[in-house]
Amino acid sequence: MIILGWLVGFLVVDVSLRVSRWWDGRRDRVVIRQIMADGVSPVQAAFQRAHWMPHAAEVALAGLLADGVAQVSDDGLVTVEESAPLPVDPTLRALAEALRDRAEPTPLYEVASEPEFEAFRRGVLDGAPPLKRYNGSQRTGLIWFGFLISLGTGLHGGLAGAPAPGGIEEAEFWAAVPLFCWPVLCLWAALTWPGSFTPRWPDFERYCAAVADAVLARTPPRDLAALRLHRIRPRPPEPTRAASGERRGGDDVLDWGGDADGGGGDGE
Incomplete structure (x- = not known):
């Protein structure tokens, strides 16, 4: 007993x-049922899927490429022409306007970090449903x-x-x-019991993944591959060993007040 x-x-x-x-x-x-009934934008779906801004930026840029709003070069730089039609979705519209107004082509990682695209990132964050992940x-x-x-x-x-x-x-x-x-x-x-870091709403995450993947699937493979060349910001190059050695060698040269011949006396 x-x-x-x-x-x-x-x-x-x-x-x-x-x-x-x-x-x-x-x-x-209740929130999930409402979202699945009304539909979710691909950008919001991408962010809800990964909670990672570069992935949301990738899906957003892929959507602009698929709709002909933006173009991407072979080396992964995105541009928007002045005459390009702007999307109706306010978050995508903010992104397209920022790309159009920028003076230079843009890699993917800059959309997720540079201040020119703050309006886009704010739209992604504000539109994300407040769900426990x-x-x-x-x-x-x-x-x-x-x-x-x-x-x-x-x-x-x-x-x-x-x-x-x-x-x-x-x-x-x-x-x-x-x-x-x-x-x-x-x-x-x-x-x-589920683990602490397992998804709380796996069905909803699978739904969001399907919405985001649908945009990536209709993007031309060549454009998508070029876009993904710059998903992560590259690290700055480290100084070479030769350059470091030159600096150290130069720092070690001390002036003791003598002339070039090494003489420092008062004469012969």
């Missing part, structure tokens, strides 16, 4: 956490609560002098109870 009572306590906490998680996610479920730490908490339950069971039985089944020595039995009970409770938590 002691073991049963403590296990019931564990199950009560487990059910309470599940009810709390369901209640906590009710607002997110990952599951919480309930599984970890339940595992540690299982440890307390296991320890409490053994202490309770041992201090109460409860009889052990099968003629086993009481002290040995209750000392061994936590060693067997905790792995079982850990296995229960691991199999029935």
Whole structure:
């Protein structure tokens, strides 16, 4: 009965956490249903999929290329002509206007970082639904609560002098109870609860991935490959060893006040 009572306590906490998680996610479920009913823009879908601005910029530029608003060179630089039609979507329109007004062609990574494209990035962030991306730490908490339950069971039985089944020595039995009970409770938590950094809404993320991939699929492969040449800002080149050695050698030359011949005396 002691073991049963403590296990019931564990199950009560487990059910309470599940009810709390369901209640906590009710607002997110309403938002997701509304988004999936109304549709989501490819740029917002890309950001919701990866939560990474370069990916949102990539999908946005791919959409402009697919619609003929922008052009990309073989080396991955994007331009928008003055006469190009501007998109209706306000976020894409802000991007197209910034590209058109810029005096030089633009690589992908600059859209995600340069101040000229702040209006585009602000539109992406403002339009992102306020959803919880990952599951919480309930599984970890339940595992540690299982440890307390296991320890409490053994202490309770041992201090109460409860009889052990099968003629086993009481002290040995209750000392061994936590060693067997905790792995079982850990296995229960691991199999029935999602991990802390697993997606909270996987169906919605798959929906967003499909919307974003549809834009990439209709972009000409040549344009997409060129665009992806500059997804990440390149690192500045490091100074060469020869240049570093020259600086160090120059720094080591000291002037002791002598002439070029090395003489520093008062005459012969």
